[in-house]
Amino acid sequence: MNTLSTPTPEIQCNLSSFAPAITWIIVIAGWLVVNSQHNRRETRKEIRSNLDSIISNIEDLENSAISYHTTACNDIDGHKIKVSINHISRNINSLALPLDGNFAYQLAQFRKSITLRNFDSHEHEILPINDEVIDDIGASVQQLIRSLDDAYRDKYQKPWYKKLRCKN
Amino acid sequence: MNNGDIINVAEDFSRYPAGRYVSDGPYSGEQFRRLFLMPTLAQQREITIVLDGVRGYGSSFLEEAFGGLVREGYSSEEILSLITIVTSDPSLEFEVHEYIEHADTRDTV
Numbered sequence: 001m002n003t004l005s006t007p008t009p010e011i012q013c014n015l016s017s018f019a020p021a022i023t024w025i026i027v028i029a030g031w032l033v034v035n036s037q038h039n040r041r042e043t044r045k046e047i048r049s050n051l052d053s054i055i056s057n058i059e060d061l062e063n064s065a066i067s068y069h070t071t072a073c074n075d076i077d078g079h080k081i082k083v084s085i086n087h088i089s090r091n092i093n094s095l096a097l098p099l100d101g102n103f104a105y106q107l108a109q110f111r112k113s114i115t116l117r118n119f120d121s122h123e124h125e126i127l128p129i130n131d132e133v134i135d136d137i138g139a140s141v142q143q144l145i146r147s148l149d150d151a152y153r154d155k156y157q158k159p160w161y162k163k164l165r166c167k168n
Numbered sequence: 169m170n171n172g173d174i175i176n177v178a179e180d181f182s183r184y185p186a187g188r189y190v191s192d193g194p195y196s197g198e199q200f201r202r203l204f205l206m207p208t209l210a211q212q213r214e215i216t217i218v219l220d221g222v223r224g225y226g227s228s229f230l231e232e233a234f235g236g237l238v239r240e241g242y243s244s245e246e247i248l249s250l251i252t253i254v255t256s257d258p259s260l261e262f263e264v265h266e267y268i269e270h271a272d273t274r275d276t277v
Contacts, residue, residue: 075186075193078186078226079184079186079223079224081224082186082223082224082225082226083223083224084224085224086222086223086224086225086257089257089259090256090257093256093257093258101258103258103259104258104259104261104262105259105262106259107257107258107259107262108259108260108262108263108266111225111226111227111259111263112227112263114227115225115226115227115228116226116227116228116231117228119226119227119228120186120187120188120192120193120226120228120229121187121188121189121192121228122187122191122192122193
């Protein structure tokens, strides 16, 4: 007797009627996975592109700031620098990246390195290229760019098991 | 103690604040401190400063406006209890608090 291995006609009938539905479920689930991966990849590319643009603006601003401090300047140059810092700050804050409280510190250091000393002052001095102010600008720019790259890497390039470890 | 004074820097002072001292221009940090912050603190009134709307801040302006209060004799605790900073940029709030808390060690060259 082989009652277990041979399904009754009723069960066979039920399985065959579910087969198309199961196939569709697998197809739809596969499409959802592929689509979400595609969207995630596109979002990642878009954020990387925005990030590259911000980093390029930061580097341009570094050049403008060094030029401001090492040459005779005017109020318009100072105004342009402040507006650029404001734009960069807003663009960074609108990035879909996990920026922690430390980032406010990085941005503040960036602004301070350029505009705290020898800035917007009627006693503006032409500084030598090896002055501490110029060194501080370079250091804060590098730190800011590194922090942005780290935030991007943490969000999009960290292996999933490391993310789990961080959460725990 | 009264509640309620709100100062919007862009509307009540200038969209283009610049400079540390009055000698640097009409919209300097020193001028802002004298016009808006010190009279309110002298009366022990709470005040909310809205930083949004300005085209850009220089740290020299912020340091002189807020850090200058400490040099005028107000304690950090007193200033922080009376002044509330409102801004969409967390780095500005961080920086202002830093100047209030560490004004005596700032570099104002």
